[in-house]
Amino acid sequence: MTSGATTREPLTLFDTTLRDGAQTMGVDFSLADKTRIAALLDDLGIDYIEGGYPGANPLDTDFFAKRPPLRQARFTAFGMTKRAGRSAENDPGIAGLLSADAQAITFVAKSWDYQVHVALGCTLEENLDGITQSIAAAVKAGREALLDCEHFFDGYKANPAYALECAKTAYAAGARWVVLCDTNGGTLPHEIEEIVRAVSEHVPGSALGIHAHNDTEMAVANSLAAVRGGARQIQGTLNGLGERCGNANLVSLIPTLLLKEPYAHKFKLNVAIETLPLLTKISHTLDELLNRSPNRHAPYVGASAFATKAGIHASALMKEPKTYEHVPPESVGNKRRLLVSDQAGKSNILAELQRIGVSVDAKDPRVTRLLEEVKQKEALGYAYEGADASFELLARRVLGEVPDYFDIERFHVNVERRYDARGAFVIASEAVVKLKIGGEILISAAEGEGPVNALDLALRKDLGKYQGFISDLQLVDYRVRVFQGGTDAVTRVLIEFSEASGETWTTVGVSSNIIEASFQALLDAITYKLMKAGAK
Amino acid sequence: MTSGATTREPLTLFDTTLRDGAQTMGVDFSLADKTRIAALLDDLGIDYIEGGYPGANPLDTDFFAKRPPLRQARFTAFGMTKRAGRSAENDPGIAGLLSADAQAITFVAKSWDYQVHVALGCTLEENLDGITQSIAAAVKAGREALLDCEHFFDGYKANPAYALECAKTAYAAGARWVVLCDTNGGTLPHEIEEIVRAVSEHVPGSALGIHAHNDTEMAVANSLAAVRGGARQIQGTLNGLGERCGNANLVSLIPTLLLKEPYAHKFKLNVAIETLPLLTKISHTLDELLNRSPNRHAPYVGASAFATKAGIHASALMKEPKTYEHVPPESVGNKRRLLVSDQAGKSNILAELQRIGVSVDAKDPRVTRLLEEVKQKEALGYAYEGADASFELLARRVLGEVPDYFDIERFHVNVERRYDARGAFVIASEAVVKLKIGGEILISAAEGEGPVNALDLALRKDLGKYQGFISDLQLVDYRVRVFQGGTDAVTRVLIEFSEASGETWTTVGVSSNIIEASFQALLDAITYKLMKAGAK
Secondary structure (H helix, E strand, O other): OOHHHHHHHEEEEEEEOOOHHHHHHOOOOOOOHHHHHHHHHHHOOOOOOEOOOOEEHHHHHHHOOOOOOOOOOEEEEEEEOOOOOOOOEEEEEEEEHHHHOOEEEOOOOOHHHHHHHHHOOOHHHHHHHHHEEEHHHHHOOOEEEEEEEEEEHHHHHOHHHHHHHHHHHHHHHHOOOEEEEEOOOOHHHHHHHHHHHOOOOOHHHEEEEEEEEEEOOOOHHHHHHHHOOOOOOOOOOHHOOOOOOEEEEEEHHHHHHHHHOOOHHHHHOOOOOOHHHHHHHHHHHHHOOOOOOOOOOOOOOOOOEEEEOHHHHHHHHHHHHHHHOOOOHHHOOOOOEEEOOHHHHHHHHHHHHOOOOOOOOOOOOHHHHHHHHHHHHHHHHOOOOOOHHHHHHHHHHHHHOOOOOOOOEEOOOOOEEOOOOOOEEEEEEEOOOOOOOOEEEEEEEEEEEEEEHHHHHHHOOOOOOHHHHHOOEEEEEEEEEEEEEOOOOEEEEEEEEOOOOEEEEEEEEEEHHHHHHHHHHHEEEEEEEHHOOOOO | OOOOOHHHHOOEEEEEOOOOHHHHHOOOOOHHHHHHHHHHHHHHHOOEEEEEEOOOOOHHHHHOOOOOOOOOOOEEEEEEEEOOOOOOOOOHHHHHHOOOOOOOEEEEOOOHHHHHHHOOOOOHHHHHHHHHHHHHHHHHHOEEEEEEEEEEHHHHHHHHHHHHHHHHHHHHHHOOOOEEEOOOOOOHHHHHHHHHHHHOOOHHHHHEEEOOOOOOOHHHHHHHHHHHHHHOEEEEEEHHHOOOOOOOEHHHHHHHHHHHHHHHHHEOOOOOOOOOHHHHHHHHHHHHHOOOOOOOOOOOOOOOOOOEEOOHHHHHHOOOHHHOOOOOOHOOOOEEEEEOOOOHHHHHHHHHHHOOOOOOOOHHHHHHHHHHHHHHHHHOOOOOOOOHHHHHHHHHHHHHEEEEEEEEEEEEEEEEEEOOOOEEEEEEEEEEEEEEOOOOEEEEEEEEEHHHHHHHHHOOOOOOHHHHHHHHOOOEEEEEEEEEOOOOOEEEEEEEEEOOOOOEEEEEEEOOHHHHHHHHHHHHHHHHHHHHHOOO
16 A cells, blocks of 8 residues: 555545434433543544534534534534435425525435335335435535435345445435445455445445444454545544444544554545544543443553553563554553552652652652652552643642642531421421631531532632632532442542633542532532632 | 355454453452452453462462362463563463463563563564463463463554564473463554454464553454454453453453344354343342442443433333344343433333333323323433332322322431540530321430431331331442522532342432431431331
């Protein structure tokens, strides 16, 4: 294969996390989630972001109405081709798609003759006509059109002529991309490569896409097999989200395409190699949004992906890491982990201190003390990876840079559910916080939507001379994770705050008591804010 | 490819869960675990079970001393080839391996010239001599010998002649199997197939094995690629356990080999198709032993592997499941699931009702009412796909099958943090629940680890005549998710309970107040249990 930037062929990435990924069991995106994920994908350099199915449910309709601002990705709507027995102009589904604020429209159509009969109950010709008219309507409306050929590979095996006819029809009608979907996920790589190659004799490979599912643990391999067969668009999702066993995992595919041959030399992606170190963070951010623990064993981005357990490999690895790592961990924003080495811990801490702008000598005994403290806290369940403000606070405390602004004397929180005098059902939450600033005792009470809200309001109600420093603090996200469910559970709370500058940062609290864990995170946030503002 | 049982070629499966799988981060097998896992593998019909490295650590030495009883698998010891500068007879490592009670011995040797120099510090010839002597010693001692060629593919790319020489040397010395290892896991399928094919011109494919790692999410695909290149042994682990991103997942490979072409017709495995339905249970049993939640999205065996959320697919799926499932779920011991979700249609609801044993006519107006209620609840943030018990309760309520066991008059929960009389810091949680059963008022109070624990204890302290029905109820998991972080947050709580029978089920509660959401889930659990027990 040829090399050199000028001769590299474009290879396009199409993300369907927000559409097919929304089918994942246990996944329930909010509008804010969708907006945030679209921004992550856009930052990464994904070419197309499929936002959902406007008109099919209120959330997706709303998401298109409030179209997220994207710097580079093409925002794409998904929907069905027109129904048989009406024209595209008279199909409300098509009208809805054309009125959605999107640059591209993906239509899905069956390409397996059997399913056209059984599931649609129309003729094969009507199905082809639906493809032609839908694509033409989108093109006429100035949109880029894609066709997802549903069940393409099963269809091709049953009736190659008809499956091919669907693909050719879409291309002839003006579809920019004809996407071959392995809807049931059961096709194997050698079949995918062979069939895509056969199709590419009728529809140019530069217009062919692959949409693979992971039902045989082959979605990533199948995507590459399709590229080898000639396809030039890969559809997938972040972290392989998706119905059943998931879709092709873009987080695994992108580094392989950028770092490994023949792909790296043969293709040009919109994801830049300089952007690739964002990948680990993007993958983990999605997990955080979904309140899932990231998969430690995930290729490229998992915490264990470059970890070596004590043993024969560890010392050799330290001599010559390159021969024990298939790619450099930092190329994807990950880190090498040697689980026996305290040295590694210390260098991590030093790197973190440098990142937050604290310069301290490596031999300073306070660095060792901080390392010990971090280890102890992490053993209790604290996680500083996602709680930058709490880490900085801990570090600066050990370095003696954080004043004692106030002392908490006590708090209590009360939640009550009862019937009121008129027989209506009420839930009330109330909190009281008593604290001491200098010699002064301040006691505040507040009611809230729930116990944590009440506590937050009471704590921030009167901070005496510090009140002015915290007035722009806003709680923007509250996340809870319970470890080892049951009676010996430990609860970790992460709270994200924003301030007037737009900056956001996160604090952490851990306790067997969810209220106490939340209170710790709230306290850290206030203390961090006072420290940053230079309060004395 | 030819078909028919008589002409099928043998394809051998080699499991290394107990050796390479033991390198998994967070995995720490006990002797009992190892014995149990060996039995599972033997039941399944795996050809070789690699038990560990006798002599390298007390656990493995012990495991070989107490060799597990196996019906069909060959028990295999793992160790290094002899060191340079001594004969095989004088190498204590070799002596230890030969004295271990095993039918086969896998030696590992480097096959990358660079690593022979850097990691071993011996000559290339000494390394080859180590292979010859070690294999010969095992054969002489009446053992079947295997050679794991470490870093084979990286080595082959760097110096094909030397890598090949290692393989040929082992075969010439009498190794039954020469296993090509992708130790760093970075090789891609097309390279694996090509290199294995090249090697098979020098060592017969019927003596070649593949040992793949999942660092690019290709371990399963790489194993099949090696088989296509001529290899006839696949090494892997249950659930893909293993260092970093894991080894090739036998749980994904076995059904593909048995159920999909060309493999099913071309090869004869020792795993029988009649045994395959054990697979889901075996996979989940391993997770239980390791105290992990099974991966819901695991190919073939995951809880979601045959689950459908989408309404449009659900109705077609019920008409003709075969065209929506790449293999029948029962072939691997799994089940079809139609999920209730905000995309739910009536057909999902009907299928769910059928699954939980409620027979109701599709035209019964109560089905429509249930659908409406599910949709409303889901709009509030409820999610029934993970809360089977709450769904069943809701359904049976709409059908009029659930008695009003009791009424909650009120509850309150109090959490307090203060200093006690001796100046020590205390956190206390207390709950009071008042309820009415028939005409009787029952009021109970309890202290707990946190507010939810206190509430749970108070609620279950005295249920009057129903107390006996709930005595075996145990809270095993508590999960919280907060949507739309900030002040207008909605909290969803999922609680999993187990009962004496070992059965577990999950309930859901939603509120802007985390205590109220938890209380709803607790209430549902008790009501569900009473209903199931037939309490009146």
